[in-house]
Structure formats: C-alpha cells, structure tokens
Amino acid sequence: MEAINIGDCQLYPARFEIERDGKVVPLSDKSTLLLSILFAHAGQDVSRQTLLDEIWTECIVSDDSLTNLVSVTRQKLKLLAIEGLIKTVPKRGYSMLLPSAVERPPKSIHKPYYFYGALLLVVIVLFVGLSTVINVATQPNLKQLKIGILPNVMTLDNSTPLHAEIKGTLLTNALMDSTASHSAAAVFSNARVNQIWENTHDFSALYNELELSYVIESQTLEQDNYYVVRLQLVNTKMSQVAQHRTFNISKSLISDNKSKIWERVAQIFVYSVFYDLGIFQQDKKHDANYICSLYVDQLRLYTDGFLEDTEEISNNGGRVCRQSVALNPQDLHVQRISSLFFFNLALNENQNVAKKQAHIRELDTIISIMRNVDSKSIEFAETYTEFLYLYLVDNTREMDVAELFKKIDILTQQQLKENNMSVEFARNVAIIKHYEAMYLHRDGVDAESAILYAIDIVDRGLALNVEDITLLHTKARIYKAWASIETANGRSPSTMLQHAVSIYKAIIVLSPKLPAVYDNVGNAYSSMAKWKAAHGQPYTTELNAALAAYKQTIALAPSFHFTYNNMADLYASLLETGDYNQKEYDYFLSEGLAAANTALSLKNEYVWAIFNSGYLHLSRTKESYALGENSLIPALECVEYYKRGLILKPSIVEAVAQQSECELYLAKQYLRQGEFDATSQHLLASRTLLKKAFTQNANYYSLAWVASEERLISAIVLFAENRGNDAEAALKQGIDYTSMAMNAKKDDPNAYFVRFRLFWLQHLIAPTAKYLAEIKSIHKSTLALFPHDPRNHFLAQMIQGNDYDQQVSDNYRHLILNSVLIDDIKLSALALPSSTIRRKALPTAD
Numbered sequence: 001m002e003a004i005n006i007g008d009c010q011l012y013p014a015r016f017e018i019e020r021d022g023k024v025v026p027l028s029d030k031s032t033l034l035l036s037i038l039f040a041h042a043g044q045d046v047s048r049q050t051l052l053d054e055i056w057t058e059c060i061v062s063d064d065s066l067t068n069l070v071s072v073t074r075q076k077l078k079l080l081a082i083e084g085l086i087k088t089v090p091k092r093g094y095s096m097l098l099p100s101a102v103e104r105p106p107k108s109i110h111k112p113y114y115f116y117g118a119l120l121l122v123v124i125v126l127f128v129g130l131s132t133v134i135n136v137a138t139q140p141n142l143k144q145l146k147i148g149i150l151p152n153v154m155t156l157d158n159s160t161p162l163h164a165e166i167k168g169t170l171l172t173n174a175l176m177d178s179t180a181s182h183s184a185a186a187v188f189s190n191a192r193v194n195q196i197w198e199n200t201h202d203f204s205a206l207y208n209e210l211e212l213s214y215v216i217e218s219q220t221l222e223q224d225n226y227y228v229v230r231l232q233l234v235n236t237k238m239s240q241v242a243q244h245r246t247f248n249i250s251k252s253l254i255s256d257n258k259s260k261i262w263e264r265v266a267q268i269f270v271y272s273v274f275y276d277l278g279i280f281q282q283d284k285k286h287d288a289n290y291i292c293s294l295y296v297d298q299l300r301l302y303t304d305g306f307l308e309d310t311e312e313i314s315n316n317g318g319r320v321c322r323q324s325v326a327l328n329p330q331d332l333h334v335q336r337i338s339s340l341f342f343f344n345l346a347l348n349e350n351q352n353v354a355k356k357q358a359h360i361r362e363l364d365t366i367i368s369i370m371r372n373v374d375s376k377s378i379e380f381a382e383t384y385t386e387f388l389y390l391y392l393v394d395n396t397r398e399m400d401v402a403e404l405f406k407k408i409d410i411l412t413q414q415q416l417k418e419n420n421m422s423v424e425f426a427r428n429v430a431i432i433k434h435y436e437a438m439y440l441h442r443d444g445v446d447a448e449s450a451i452l453y454a455i456d457i458v459d460r461g462l463a464l465n466v467e468d469i470t471l472l473h474t475k476a477r478i479y480k481a482w483a484s485i486e487t488a489n490g491r492s493p494s495t496m497l498q499h500a501v502s503i504y505k506a507i508i509v510l511s512p513k514l515p516a517v518y519d520n521v522g523n524a525y526s527s528m529a530k531w532k533a534a535h536g537q538p539y540t541t542e543l544n545a546a547l548a549a550y551k552q553t554i555a556l557a558p559s560f561h562f563t564y565n566n567m568a569d570l571y572a573s574l575l576e577t578g579d580y581n582q583k584e585y586d587y588f589l590s591e592g593l594a595a596a597n598t599a600l601s602l603k604n605e606y607v608w609a610i611f612n613s614g615y616l617h618l619s620r621t622k623e624s625y626a627l628g629e630n631s632l633i634p635a636l637e638c639v640e641y642y643k644r645g646l647i648l649k650p651s652i653v654e655a656v657a658q659q660s661e662c663e664l665y666l667a668k669q670y671l672r673q674g675e676f677d678a679t680s681q682h683l684l685a686s687r688t689l690l691k692k693a694f695t696q697n698a699n700y701y702s703l704a705w706v707a708s709e710e711r712l713i714s715a716i717v718l719f720a721e722n723r724g725n726d727a728e729a730a731l732k733q734g735i736d737y738t739s740m741a742m743n744a745k746k747d748d749p750n751a752y753f754v755r756f757r758l759f760w761l762q763h764l765i766a767p768t769a770k771y772l773a774e775i776k777s778i779h780k781s782t783l784a785l786f787p788h789d790p791r792n793h794f795l796a797q798m799i800q801g802n803d804y805d806q807q808v809s810d811n812y813r814h815l816i817l818n819s820v821l822i823d824d825i826k827l828s829a830l831a832l833p834s835s836t837i838r839r840k841a842l843p844t845a846d
Helices: 029-040 048-055 063-078 113-131 169-181 190-200 203-210 251-257 259-276 284-301 311-327 332-347 353-374 378-393 401-417 423-442 448-464 469-488 494-510 515-534 540-556 561-577 582-602 607-626 632-648 653-672 676-694 701-720 724-744 750-765 769-785 791-800 812-831
Strands: 004-006 009-012 017-020 023-026 086-089 093-096 145-150 185-187 214-223 226-235 240-250
Touching (some): 009 029, 029 048, 029 086, 029 093, 029 169, 063 169, 145 169, 145 190, 169 214, 190 203, 226 259, 259 311, 284 332, 311 353, 332 353, 353 378, 378 423, 401 423, 423 469, 448 469, 515 540, 515 561, 540 561, 561 607, 582 607, 607 632, 607 653, 607 812, 632 653, 653 676, 653 812, 701 724, 701 750, 750 769, 750 791, 750 812, 769 791, 791 812
Parallel strands (some): 145 185
Antiparallel strands (some): 009 017, 017 023, 086 093, 214 226, 226 240
16 A cells, blocks of 8 residues: 555655645655554554664664654654654653544634733733843844755866766755754755756755755765765855765765764764854754764764775864863863764774874863863763773873873772762773783783773673673673683683673674674684684584674674674684695685685775785695695785785784795795795895894794794705805704794794704704704604694604605695695705705614
8 A cells, every 4th residue: 555544644655755635745764664663553652672673674773863763753744733643652662643643733712802912911021021131143043944955966066076976865865854853944845846956957946936045965976995975055045055075985884884874974964064154953052062972973983994084074073072172161071072072083093193193182182171170070080091091002102001000090999989980981991901901911910800800890880781782892802801811821711702702692682783793702703713723622613603603794784894804814713723624624715715805895905804815825825835736826925915914014023924934935935946046035035024023023923933944944045055154053043043932932833843843954964962862852842732733743753764654634734734844854855965865764872
C-alpha cells in the first residue's frame, strides 16, 4: 500500500512525504522510518534502543541522534498543524498516539468583548515591562529565515572540477534535517525550490517568489580514495556566497558510517555558518559551545586514520572552540568540551609534529584557565590526565616518564580523597597506568602492581556506570597488556586473554553492532593462536575463533583496513612458528598476502600492512631458498616492501632487521650461483642498514642475530677470496653478535643456530678441540631450550658425521627449516680451497 493513513494524514514512505488536506511536507528517510515504526506499534511504547537499531541499521550512533531526529520530525509535523503525535515516554522511549487521538489545534472560541479588553491591557503591560530587558542585539533572528536546499548544485564557484560527481541524497536529507532543527531557520519545500531553480537558474527568483533568505548548495565529488564535499550558503537577495566549507572525507569513513557522517557534516555546516553570520540558536555563548561539541563528535569519527585531512576542522573548529573558551571563562563544562577538541586533534595520526605541538599548547592554555577556576574539579582532572597522556605518547620530545607517572599518582590520590571520580577520569588514569606497567616491564621491573592499580581504577569508574563501553574497552586493553607481559616472561598469556575476550563479549551484548569490538576479540584469539603455535601446541581452535571474529568485523565494517592487516599478521606469524603441511602453508601465504593487499587498497600508505607484506614475502623467500629454487624475485619484493614502509616509519627496528634479512637471502642466492660481486653488494646493503639501526638500538635482539648472520656470510666470501685474517675477524664479530642476541632474548632459536654455524665454519677451516666443544655445547643448549625444533636432529647428524638426510614428515615448516639450514651449511664449502665439502665425522678431540 502506497500511503499509510495516520488519522487524517497520509504518510508516503516511498516518496518520503507526509500530506494533510492537500499540503505536502517532505521528510528525510529517517523521519519517514521513525513514523512508520511508531505507527506499526501505535498505542505502545517503543524503546530508544529499538528505534536506534531499526533506524540506523548500517552504523552505531549515540542517543543524541535519535533525540535530534524526533525533534526534527516534530517540527515537520508542526508545518501540518499536527501536535502531540509523537509522545515521549520518560526513561523508556517514544510512542504514537492512536489515530483517533490526533486532533487539529482547536478553532477560535468567541469570548465576551470585555475579555479582549482585559487581554489587550495585559499585553500592553507585558510589552512595556519586557521592552526594558530585551536585548535585540543578542538575538537578531526574531523571525525565522526561509532556507532552501539545492542538491548537486555549485554556482558562483570557480574551482577546478574533480572526478565524477555523485548524488548526495543522504547529505541532502541531513541538510534539511539540520536546518529544520535550528530555531532561526525554516526549510522550504525542496520540490518547489528545485522547480523554480530549474526554470530560472536565478537566485533573485527564489528570493522574490519564495522569499528565501538563503540557499544551501551542495556538491559531492569523487577523487581517488576520498570524496570532496563542498557546501556553500548563498544570499539569494545579493546572489552572493555568504559562507562556504569543504570537507575531504575518505570513502572508508562514509561506507562504514553512511548517514552518520552526513548528519555530522550537515550539522557542523548549518550551525557554524549561521554562527558566523550572527544568527544564533540561543545566544553566542551557547552556540559556540554547541558547535565546538559538534566538531568533537566529528573528530571522534576520524579515528584510525579514516580522515583524509583535518584542515577544515582544525581551522574552523579551532576558531569556534577558542571563542567558546573566551566567552565562557568560568564554565568548566565548556572548557572541558573545548579541551576535547584540541586533545582529539593532537591524537590524529595525520597531523605533523608542528601542528600536533600547537594543539598541545592550546590544550595547555585551557588547563591553565581551568586550574585558576577550580584545580580540584573532576573536569580539570579529566583534562590534565589527557594532557599528560599526550606527552606520554609524544616521541618527538624528551620527558621524565617517572616524574609524569608520579604526577598521575598524586592527582589520582587527590581525587580519591575528595571522593571525585568520573568515567573519563578513571579511563584516562587506567590507560596511563597501563603504559607505566609496560615501561616497568621494559626496564626489568615487576609490573603487576601497576596493572592491578589500573584495573582497580577502572572498576571504580565502572561502579559509576557498569555498562560504560569505553571503560570496558579500557579494562580489556589492560588485560591484553598483561598478556603481552606474560608472553615476554615466557608464561602463557591465555588466562589474561580469556579475561579480555569475556569483557569484549560483554560489550557485544550491550552493543552488538560495534565492529571494533569484534576486531579486538579476533586480536585476543590471534595472540592465543600465535603463542600456542610458537610452543608447539595445537592452535586450530584459536585460529578459527580469530578468523570468525575478523569476518564478523568485516561484515559490519567492510573498510576496516586494520582488520585485514590483523589477519595478514596472524597468517605471517603462523608461517614463522606454526606447524602446517604444504597445503596449509600455501593457504596461509595466499590468504595473508590477499589480506595485506586488501588493507593497502583501503589505505594506500598503511605502514603495518606494508611491513606484513614484506614479512610474507620473506616467508616465500625462505621456502624458495629451501627448495633450491631461485629466491631472487620474492627476496627483491621483500626488500621493496620494507623500503617503502621504512620511508613512512623509519624508527621500526624490527622492520630494519627484516629488510636486512631479505638482503642476506639475496646475498646467499647469488653466492650459491657463484656471483661474488652481487653477493658483496647485498652484504654491504645489509651491513649498512644494521649499522645505522645499531646506533639507536644497540641491544635489540633481531638486529644482533641478523648481524651475526651477515658476518657469517661475509666470512665465507672472505675465505673464498683468500682473505683469511679478515674472515677470522668477521667470525669473531659474528660470535659476539650471537652472544648479544642470546642475552637479549633466550626463547628464540635463531641466534643459537647461527652460532652453531659460526663455530662449525671455524672448525671446518681449522679443526680444534675448542671448536668441537663449543659445537657440542650449542647443540646441548638447543636440545634443552628448543626440544621440538626439527633442526636438532640435523645438528646431531653433523656431530656424528652422518649424511645430510631429511626426516620424512608432513610438517612443511620443519622441512623448510631443515632445508634452509642444510643449504646454509653447504655454502660453507666455498670457504675451503676445494669446491666441495666432504661428509665426514668431526675429528675426535685429542
């Protein structure tokens, strides 16, 4: 049925219109849906959560969005003289009165003449009294301005056209709703505005025929991986652009938030341009604060790099938020909102260092104002902890972290003493204490007390609101940090990760459509799978749970680039440490590369996906080398990915070590082919990378063991070139590097097996009892520390003088590990005068 009859009104869902007595009022899609849902449950209460779930099926929004929608819809109904159709049910939701209860406003009732005389006298008295207190300057818009919307139109604009233009239906609806919600504006029928415009293309016609004061023009253009949204307010009488804004929004942000982002853009545009024109919803103080809060909400949508740039928000939002601070210097609530704007700007990953520090200085200014008003207030405490957090995560400046943590402890104790606690303060303190735990662990100090302190603070916040999702997220994050500390200490992280998963599942019960929560569940299960794989335990259950959670994330948010990267990281880790057959290896590799490529297609310069792509190509390089195939192509791809990533983030030491390892596989491939010049070239490239990284990270494990490998390959080349003294020096340096690596990390076998090869080469060149004893000692250590490592069998064969036989196994990783070690040992033959290495037992020590 085309129309839904609500009393004497007709609602047309397909046309997004409502009609009464021949008068038609256009509705947004969401206003139409709201009325349809309430009519379907006429006479019954409909909860706010039900309406949120039914109306915003494609994204998660706050309660404010529903409140605003109801307000806008009621204003639309008023245009048809409909009052009381939507009833607010306190602490519950809304209901629609039965159609029989919907009535027109009562017609005029004749009163006696003396009634009107008395009424006139009252009006005169009131007017005289009120005229002395009304300040017209503070509210110039005593009469509502008539506003029209012209979608997909951009006149009076000389800017260069971009790529394809798209239809902005959702944006148009959002602009209508936002304009209608402003007390100083009335939206004129969109159909009539468009009709006159199509016939005349003349703003004066809109002014003369419809008495429109302004027209809002909108245009959405596609450019690469983002949209350019242009909005301008045109003065119809003057045919001049009064205000304009441009928003650059990534496609991933729009696809995951759909109408939500358009609502935010429309609200910011409408309220900010009216504010700049001196047209206020209430007054300048109130509107400045409200607009600043809109910018804060907009920034919160732009987490995780979704925002293409923040120039528009930074400039216009910063200006309004600064004005709000100046207009309300004694209002801590207003100062708090402005502080959140600059805090979120500083956190944005796309900000350069200079801009970030400028935002931090703005925040520092607000803190000084708040301190003068009330340094013991919870608003000040919330803002100051966020300020300290920014300093904590700012790696561009030197700081005394111990002093920073001390300040947090003093402030927290002060607030607890005053019995001051809020959800935001609890979250901020807990996050900083979580960082303190990580710092303590890094310095070799027991971090459990800091972790427990953080959990206690979170629980105090949850006592205020047990269903606060941000606090629950924080608590889960702390347990994940605890799990990483357990892993680093050689203990199973499963208990802590299960705690985290339980908390995330509690969040899902509260809000089942938050994609980031499913992503975090996937990460927790992924960490369990990685740990079990590294310790030779079955990991299939955890792997499947992780993938299921990631797939649920993608179903809710197809453009979550970091979820695809998390999948790539999981596959890459399993290739390094898990047990699998050849079919599983091929699956892990192909799925990992596909996930990394998808992440990069969604965010081209996403550095972690670039590094994971490099790591997956490193795995492919090892397989090719182990199978005796030409490993040059995957090794070169590996190098290129790491080069690209290190341009973006040159400080990632692990990536430097892995690029160096790729260079070494190139060197070994060329060495196997007898091309000594190319071998030396890639050895130099590896050595240069390592040398630069060592100047800043002298004790980093990965740098040390890769450096020991480089010294070993260099020694082989030097022996082959009859440079024995240089070769001996390289071997000694290599042995020193393995000692450094083994001291830095005792639970990784790489350094031990390189050390074995270093002494094996020395014993091969000049057999001695000393070298033989070292070889046997290393083998004893690998058996004790890594009993499940398949290479132990090969070391035993070498010591016993047996042939290099491969054990038959379905474990493809074992095959690759053994084959790489065998080929590496065979390369040592080039260090001897003869071209082949005799397979014989090690000489017995005298």
